[in-house]
Amino acid sequence: MPTQAHAYAAQSGESPLAPFNFQRRDVGPGDVSIDILYCGVCHSDLHTARGEWGGTLYPCVPGHEIVGRVTAIGGDVTDFAVGELVGVGCMVDSCGHCPSCEASEQQFCETTGMVGTYNGTDTISGGHTYGGYSDHIVVKQDFVVKVGHDEKDLAAVAPLLCAGITTYSPLRHWKVGPGQKVGVVGIGGLGHMGIKLAAAMGAHVVAFTTSPDKVEAAKALGAHEVVISKDDAAMAAHANSFHFILNTVAASHDLDRFMVLLRRDGTMTLVGAPEHPHPSPSVWNLLMNRRSLAGSPIGGIAETQEMLDFCRDNGITADVEIIPIDQIETAYARMLKSDIKYRFVIDMASLKQQPA
Known part of the structure; x- marks a missing residue:
């Protein structure tokens, strides 16, 4: 039977998040039910809840950096057991049969598009999906990953399900490793993970900040x-020297200041989505040295599992500040001021103290 979920939701772009109850679907044959222990707070949560990107479906229950414990499994589930620690990231479904899905690149699903963990079309229950600012979630086993970190680190693992994979995926795709000089632009929720991961991969890491x-x-x-990065002389000293630059800044800025730092065949990959478009970069800076400007979203499920295992093996977690769920609006306000090092995480046990 469907189960009642207790959550926090935005009822409109102007209303603060507040307690909200809804029905989760029954556990189907291929489903995993998860008691959510921690949920990271991503800037995408704020943009979606406030309706800033358009297309928000209300009520909106954000949250796609989920870690928790399996409480039930369907009869066809073979990869998970009750009691296991698991994670759910930014997507909970896709068509499963297009070339991208068959390559475990579900984020690029070519038929239906990936189904977001929240604000997506619920292909099973109808309506739209509700995310991790809730006490439990039911997810297809194909979109659940195993968490191998110690239980004491779970809060700091939660942001890996978005911030971690968003930075890991391009570093892996562009084959970052020993002997390479790698830049990371921005030192925030994404940037701090990019620095940790690139360093663990053996690259020489140069961080860029305005502060x-x-x-x-x-x-x-x-x-x-x-x-x-505002120091012209310091920037010029690194001209034509980077193999790869990971640009995590989610605000419009001059990309040419970084493009000229790439060596021959170097690439700068954007992972931050600005509210307003970047000024168009100079074509000459692309032509010269055969430089590339690229973009990258999250990774697929197999790569997300690979990332979690890499982080476990290298002792990597996010730097977090744990909050009760009734402080989410304060957290959003602080995020807008970059007043966090570097990721808020909600202790979902605090939801039990909220009105039913």
Whole structure:
């Protein structure tokens, strides 16, 4: 039978998130039911809840950085058992049979498009999907991943399901590794993960920031060098030298300042989605040195599992601040001011203290 879920939801783009009850579907043959222990707070949550990207379906229950414990499995489930620690990221369904899905690149599903963990079309129950700001979730086993970190680290694992895979995927795709000079632009929720991951992959990591007060913090994350990107001389000293640059900044800015830092055949990949378009980069900076400008979203399910295993093996988690769910609006306000190092995570046990 369907089960009642307790959650926090936005009823409109202007209303604050507040307690909300709804029905989760019954556990089907291929489903996994998960008691949500922690849910990370992504900037996408705020944009969607506020209707800033358009197309928000209300009530909106955000949250796609989910870690929890399996409480029930369907009869056809073979990869998971009750009691296991698991994660759910940004998607919960796709067509399953197009070339991208067959390659475990479900984020690029060519038939239906991926189904978002929240604000997506619910292909099973109808209506739209509700995310991780809730006490439990029911997900197809094909979109659940195993968490191998110690249970004491679960809160810091949650952001890996979005911020982690968003930065891991391009680093892997462009084959970042030893002997390479890699730049990471921006030191926030995404950037701090990019620094940790690139360093663990063996690259020489240079962090770029506009804030001098972030220099020591970037080095503590694993950056070998830190450049203040407003300093023309410091930027010029790195011209034509980078194999790869991961640009995590989600605000419109001058891409040419970084394009000229790439060496021959170097690539800068954008993972941040700005509210307003970037100024168009100079074609000449692309032509010269055969440079490339690319973009990358999240990774597929197999790559997400690979990322979690890599982070487990290398002792990598996100730097987090744990909050009760009734502080979500305060967290959103602080996010807008970049007043967080580097990711908020909701302790979902706090939901039990909220009105039913």
